[in-house]
Amino acid sequence: MSRILIIAEHDGTTLNVATAKTLTGARAMGVDDIDVVVFAADPAAVAGQAAELAGVSRVLSVAGADFEHPLAARLAPEVAAIAGDYSHILAPSTTFGKDLLPRAAALMGVNQVSDIMEVIDARTFKRPIYAGNAIVTVRVPEGGPVVATIRTASFAASDGGGSASVEERQPQASDPGHTRFVKVEGSDGEGPDLSSAPIVVSGGRALGSSDNFAIIYGLAKKLGAAVGASRAAVDAGYVPNELQVGQTGKIIAPDLYFAIGISGAIQHLTGIKDAGTIVAINKDAEAPIFEIADLGLVGDLFEIIPELEKAL
Amino acid sequence: MVALKRVVDYNVRVRVKSDGSGVETDGVKMSINPFDEIALEEALRIKERGQAEEVIVCSMGSADVQQQLRTGLAMGADRAIHVETSGAIQPLTAARILLKLIEKEQPGIAFLGKQAIDDDCNQTGQMLAALWDRPQATFASKVDIENGTATVKREVDAGLETIAIDLPAVLTSDLRLNEPRFVKLPDIMKAKRKSLDAMAMDELGVEPAAELEAVSFEPPPKRGGGKMVESVDQLVSELKNKGLL
Ligand SMILES: Cc1cc2nc3c(=O)[nH]c(=O)nc-3n(C[C@H](O)[C@H](O)[C@H](O)COP(=O)(O)OP(=O)(O)OC[C@H]3O[C@@H](n4cnc5c(N)ncnc54)[C@H](O)[C@@H]3O)c2cc1C
Numbered sequence: 001m002s003r004i005l006i007i008a009e010h011d012g013t014t015l016n017v018a019t020a021k022t023l024t025g026a027r028a029m030g031v032d033d034i035d036v037v038v039f040a041a042d043p044a045a046v047a048g049q050a051a052e053l054a055g056v057s058r059v060l061s062v063a064g065a066d067f068e069h070p071l072a073a074r075l076a077p078e079v080a081a082i083a084g085d086y087s088h089i090l091a092p093s094t095t096f097g098k099d100l101l102p103r104a105a106a107l108m109g110v111n112q113v114s115d116i117m118e119v120i121d122a123r124t125f126k127r128p129i130y131a132g133n134a135i136v137t138v139r140v141p142e143g144g145p146v147v148a149t150i151r152t153a154s155f156a157a158s159d160g161g162g163s164a165s166v167e168e169r170q171p172q173a174s175d176p177g178h179t180r181f182v183k184v185e186g187s188d189g190e191g192p193d194l195s196s197a198p199i200v201v202s203g204g205r206a207l208g209s210s211d212n213f214a215i216i217y218g219l220a221k222k223l224g225a226a227v228g229a230s231r232a233a234v235d236a237g238y239v240p241n242e243l244q245v246g247q248t249g250k251i252i253a254p255d256l257y258f259a260i261g262i263s264g265a266i267q268h269l270t271g272i273k274d275a276g277t278i279v280a281i282n283k284d285a286e287a288p289i290f291e292i293a294d295l296g297l298v299g300d301l302f303e304i305i306p307e308l309e310k311a312l
Numbered sequence: 313m314v315a316l317k318r319v320v321d322y323n324v325r326v327r328v329k330s331d332g333s334g335v336e337t338d339g340v341k342m343s344i345n346p347f348d349e350i351a352l353e354e355a356l357r358i359k360e361r362g363q364a365e366e367v368i369v370c371s372m373g374s375a376d377v378q379q380q381l382r383t384g385l386a387m388g389a390d391r392a393i394h395v396e397t398s399g400a401i402q403p404l405t406a407a408r409i410l411l412k413l414i415e416k417e418q419p420g421i422a423f424l425g426k427q428a429i430d431d432d433c434n435q436t437g438q439m440l441a442a443l444w445d446r447p448q449a450t451f452a453s454k455v456d457i458e459n460g461t462a463t464v465k466r467e468v469d470a471g472l473e474t475i476a477i478d479l480p481a482v483l484t485s486d487l488r489l490n491e492p493r494f495v496k497l498p499d500i501m502k503a504k505r506k507s508l509d510a511m512a513m514d515e516l517g518v519e520p521a522a523e524l525e526a527v528s529f530e531p532p533p534k535r536g537g538g539k540m541v542e543s544v545d546q547l548v549s550e551l552k553n554k555g556l557l
């Protein structure tokens with residue numbers, strides 16, 4: 001029996017593109033049957049979107065008032081309860097998948113494969129370790145399901161055009177009550193999404209203040225780009241934490257990435273290894289970012305950016 | 313209870329052995345996993361606020377991990393537990409061992425790092441919470457404790473999520489939770505007198521989980537050598553040539 005189950009990530013109304021990327025990873029495993037499960041307070045809309053993805057066989061739609069916020073303690077037993085029908089259980093390697101899937105894997109009694117970046121066969125995968133300084137090929141032992149998260153920067157989103165059936169299912173577990181959602185604070189959601197934008201403009205410690213960071217937002221707007229940042233810029237409070245790119249921030253793969261006033265620490269580079277073209281602007285010609293940049297320009301960002309905006 | 317993993321120091325640029333059998337760790341600087349140091353710092357602050365009586369550090373691995381446990385004791389932990397394993401262990405086995413220690417020690421909080429920077433798995437805390445059947449608050453960047461409840465701000469892709477969890481529970485630390493204190497020389501001396509219990513994994517009656525098999529290791533693909541441009545105009549024309557603008 002070879003069947004894959006993908007746990008859908010969504011915000012209650014829209015399917016997250018990370019799910020379509022996970023599907024591409026799943027399709028590389030050479031397994032015919034791929035189901036997607038949607039846990040939501042009102043799953044109809046999201047289930048409909050999942051059913052349109054090419055390559056999906058069935059969508060399982062599970063409604064529960066206590067699914068309004070994706071709490072791992074609530075969802076992991078649900079995942080484990082339906083996992084018995086599947087050889088593979090997958091989720092995107094986003095904070096949603098990273099929080100939930102290991103909890104479900106432990107209930108199933110297996111180790112998880114984290115951050116699959118390449119599929120060799122249905123049980124053999126490549127994944128990064130040591131902040132991407134090494135790639136290991138791992139094989140999942142027989143005798144248990146493959147439980148894995150998919151590194152979304154490594155896979156393109158699957159196309160639409162599918163027409164899977166949607167089956168309604170009942171919740172199998174109940175709310176343990178010990179974990180309660182309070183609130184989520186995010187940026188205003190203006191501009192394109194950092195995780196999926198084709199162009200990203202990132203600023204580092206060199207910006208010096210949140211007021212100065214406006215120059216990065218200005219350039220991003222002109223380019224239709226999303227804004228990112230180094231950890232140093234986030235820690236200094238120039239921008240909110242969800243803009244952090246890197247090992248402990250977001251791993252992204254835009255077509256074009258601007259690293260502006262960012263030195264190029266290994267932990268930052270881990271987040272942009274799969275970018276198409278990397279442009280570095282830094283006043284220090286020796287900055288390590290130039291070793292991996294496709295196009296480098298040495299100079300003061302406060303002079304270069306206004307000039308660049310004018311030239312665009 | 314805080315789990316400290318001994319890992320290659322984060323400043324070391326790790327290299328894959330030329331025969332692809334692993335990564336070079338001989339003679340390389342080893343440290344406490346940075347996230348675990350942050351977890352310990354937070355535990356010490358919770359104790360200093362009078363909200364915990366004792367901070368226990370524990371580690372699993374060869375006898376070498378006792379170095380990191382001593383550092384943890386020097387930072388201020390009260391006592392240490394070393395669980396000796398034959399070779400490296402993977403997250404599910406680590407979680408099973410931690411569960412045994414929890415059953416013995418009955419901590420109010422099991423504090424782990426969100427991820428070990430060697431295997432980058434990001435699993436053990438979540439697995440422990442499942443086996444213990446208790447709440448988890450992963451990727452914590454702020455922790456407030458009151459009346460048996462922890463209110464935790466978590467770093468998620470959308471921003472900062474706040475959840476409230478009943479204790480006992482598992483917490484995993486993110487980088488912005490705090491800045492760990494430096495160890496002072498007198499504390500290193502004092503730490504030598506603190507208790508460090510060692511026991512074998514088998515003594516605890518832990519059944520190891522089926523491990524993922526590491527088939528081979530390779531260095532990451534190199535990005536092609538870049539090109540320096542002299543001016544903004546040249547940059548813009550290069551980008552136009554590539555069809556990116
Ligand atoms: C476990 C761990 C995880 C981490 N995770 C991440 C992560 O996910 N993401 C991340 O980014 N970091 C991460 N870090 C931190 C990382 O090691 C670096 O400290 C950080 O990336 C540095 O940010 P920066 O390049 O903005 O700052 P700096 O290293 O200070 O670099 C600033 C750069 O700006 C240049 N500059 C200054 N003024 C100007 C000017 N006027 N014009 C042009 N250039 C100028 C300087 O030459 C310098 O190169 C992590 C660290 C650890 C230990």
Ligand SMILES: Nc1ncnc2c1ncn2[C@@H]1O[C@H](COP(=O)(O)O)[C@@H](O)[C@H]1O
Nearest residue numbers: 315316372424425427428433434435436
């Ligand atoms: N061998 C170990 N010894 C002590 N703690 C560990 C060990 N393995 C994992 N941990 C803890 O689990 C966390 C997450 O590890 P991982 O799931 O491997 O990324 C680490 O930050 C540690 O707190």
